[in-house]
Amino acid sequence: MDWYSSIFELIDMRSFSNLWYWIALAVLWSTASHWVMGVPYDLVVRARRVGGQAETDLLDIVRINTNRILYIADVSGVVILALCCFLFAGLATLGFYYQVEFAQAVFLLLFPMVLVGANSLRVARNLRRQELSIEAVSKALHRCRLATQVIGMFAILVTSMWGMYQNLSIGVLG
Known part of the structure; x- marks a missing residue:
């Protein structure tokens, strides 16, 4: 057995049956929920x-990140x-058309x-229009975090359901 086979045996390329995929999914949503608009919650x-x-x-970092996000959106x-x-x-x-499981897994990670x-971007545009105060900023970041968590819950639900379907259908057919 060569090193190439050993590596691919250790890292299963079937994404939804791989523990590392689920760890990456959990870390992705945990990080996205903690860093709201680039600001640690x-x-x-x-x-x-x-x-x-x-x-x-907080007000300084929100001002800087708001300007950075809007500059990137406006320029490119x-x-x-x-x-x-x-x-x-x-x-x-x-x-989903050619049934490449790795592409499904990456799509379900990145699209949400x-x-x-x-x-x-929407929250940054709203913050730019108003005076930055601790009440307005914390309220906006709290709502942004809540929206991120709701998106994350649905994304994890859809990903887990699709992953279970893939594992069961490959287990039955394979």
């Missing part, structure tokens, strides 16, 4: 409780949208993150 909680320097830090948003459409059309075609990104 514990900073929001600390700024609300303690105030002072934590509040100043159309190109990013076109590349995402190309990528997801390719992944969906490979995965587009919804999270679109929600972050």
Whole structure:
């Protein structure tokens, strides 16, 4: 047995039966829920409780990340949208038409993150229109985090249902 076979035996390329895929899914949504618009949520909680320097830090980082997100969207948003459409059309075609399980797994990991990104862009545009205060910022970031968690719950549900279907159908047929 050569090293190539050993590696592929250790890392099962059937995505939905691989423990690493489910760990990556959990880490992805845990991270997305913690980093709301690039701001760690514990900073929001600390700024609300303690105030002072934590509040100043929160308002500064929200201002910086809001400007960064809106600059990227304004300068290269159309190109990013076109590349995402190309990528997801390719992944969906490979995965669900040609039944490539790896493409299905990547699609189910990445596509919901587009919804999270679109929600972050919407919140950034709303924050730009108003005066940044601790109440407005914490309320906006809390709602953004809640939306991310709801998207994550549905994404995990759909991914787990599809993964169970794939594992059962391959187990019966294989």
